[in-house]
Amino acid sequence: MTGFQVAPECLAPAELRFGVEERTSADGIALKATEPIALEKLAEQIAASGADAIAISLLFSFANPANESMVHAALKETGLSVSVSHSFCRSFASSSGHPRLWPMPICANRWRLYEKAGHERGR
DSSP, X not given: OOSOOOOOOOSSOGGGOOOOOOEEOTTSOEEEOOOXXXXXXXXXXXXXXXXXXXXXXXXXXXXXXXXXXXXXXXXXXXXXEEEEGGGTOTTSOTTSOOGGGSOHHHHHHHHHHHHHHHHHTTO
């Protein structure tokens, strides 16, 4: 097919990306909340996955952060660093994958690796 933009490579590998069943409309109406038992299972999956940190980004959470806040409350019990998209920018589409949404410990480590790689190449 032509005319379509190629999707960028995801920042996290598939085995470290998880989903929840929830819906918030573009105008901020919470249409479906995630079931508490589903959040418990999600927390267990993530804790067992070997992830270093968690970035939560639910569609339209900038318009109404209720569902994202519920997920955050459940996942902070894992003990991992958790970043939530609605706390970074309330007017920016939360599904953007913008680096601001990366958990800070991971950002700092990756930045050090990029700097090191640049110095090793003489930049």
